[in-house]
Amino acid sequence: MKPGSEQAMKLGFLGTGALTTALVSGLRSRGVSHEIYLSPRSETTSAMLAARYPNIVRAQSNTSVTESSDLVFLAMRPTQVEAALEGVSFRKGQVVVSFVTGLSLQEIAILAPRSSVCRVLPLPTVEYGRGPIICYSTPHVVTDLFSQLGDVIPVDTEHELQALGCVSGFMSTYFELQQSLACWLEEQGVSRRNASVYVRSMFAGLANTAMHTPFEGQSELSARHETKGGLNERVRRHLREQGWFKEPTEPLERLQGLARSSLD
Numbered sequence: 001m002k003p004g005s006e007q008a009m010k011l012g013f014l015g016t017g018a019l020t021t022a023l024v025s026g027l028r029s030r031g032v033s034h035e036i037y038l039s040p041r042s043e044t045t046s047a048m049l050a051a052r053y054p055n056i057v058r059a060q061s062n063t064s065v066t067e068s069s070d071l072v073f074l075a076m077r078p079t080q081v082e083a084a085l086e087g088v089s090f091r092k093g094q095v096v097v098s099f100v101t102g103l104s105l106q107e108i109a110i111l112a113p114r115s116s117v118c119r120v121l122p123l124p125t126v127e128y129g130r131g132p133i134i135c136y137s138t139p140h141v142v143t144d145l146f147s148q149l150g151d152v153i154p155v156d157t158e159h160e161l162q163a164l165g166c167v168s169g170f171m172s173t174y175f176e177l178q179q180s181l182a183c184w185l186e187e188q189g190v191s192r193r194n195a196s197v198y199v200r201s202m203f204a205g206l207a208n209t210a211m212h213t214p215f216e217g218q219s220e221l222s223a224r225h226e227t228k229g230g231l232n233e234r235v236r237r238h239l240r241e242q243g244w245f246k247e248p249t250e251p252l253e254r255l256q257g258l259a260r261s262s263l264d
């Protein structure tokens with residue numbers, strides 16, 4: 001959908017934290033001009049967004065957000081949901097989109113009776129219109145909105161959503177790996193700027209290659225990026241011998257156990 005060509009909607013956010021900031025910034029920087037209502041908590045952030053972009057209102061209350069909006073996004077932490085929805089009512093035809101990790105569709109339907117509920121798990125990368133966005137039980141209007149902000153991944157079950165969501169637990173590890181390579185370069189006397197640009201640009205280039213390689217070519221990418229007896233083959237063999245590539249399994253299974261216990 002071309003920016004500006006979409007049907008006008010009113011979007012309401014309950015919770016104006018990290019994810020809402022990334023989403024609102026992503027929408028506005030892509031020219032998506034829907035009216036936006038923000039809940040008043042996180043005063044500095046909600047006031048900053050309302051001042052920075054056109055057509056954004058910092059509402060007086062959570063109730064005022066839901067009364068004004070066609071789509072309502074639940075963007076607070078799991079432990080904050082109950083207090084945030086106290087005294088808030090939803091109407092028939094309204095769509096409630098929950099970002100809240102661990103809150104099942106059934107639980108959302110109880111908290112937001114009469115509305116049509118669905119779950120979406122975007123990442124902060126939506127700020128730059130990139131990254132995966134998991135959509136479960138979403139109507140077209142929601143899928144179309146998010147398709148402007150990254151790669152929509154529709155799933156058929158909440159278990160699939162949870163498994164994919166667990167892998168997002170590797171975002172900060174990715175940045176730490178990037179940082180540790182850049183630090184090593186600095187220790188070798190490379191300037192901070194060159195070390196940082198080199199590592200970030202290398203990973204960005206590799207990610208770009210992966211996104212442009214068809215599914216069937218994915219398993220060959222490692223081999224395509226190493227020369228017999230060369231740097232890459234040596235590093236990968238060393239790390240494989242250390243069991244490095246099996247390490248992600250344990251934290252993933254722990255995360256999945258946590259997610260499962262909150263669903264069952």
Ligand SMILES: NC(=O)c1ccc[n+]([C@@H]2O[C@H](COP(=O)([O-])OP(=O)(O)OC[C@H]3O[C@@H](n4cnc5c(N)ncnc54)[C@H](OP(=O)(O)O)[C@@H]3O)[C@@H](O)[C@H]2O)c1
Pocket residue numbers: 014015016017018019020039041042043062074075076077078080083084085099100101121122123124
């Ligand atoms: N960040 C991610 O990468 C990511 C990815 C996928 C899903 N999620 C999920 O998305 C949700 C939001 O994540 P986040 O990272 O944006 O969290 P966050 O930065 O902690 O933001 C939470 C927001 O909720 C507000 N809030 C708390 N109680 C409230 C209430 N009673 N009424 C209205 N607003 C209230 C907070 O306001 P105060 O600052 O005033 O407390 C804050 O603005 C979480 O459930 C998270 O699991 C996050």
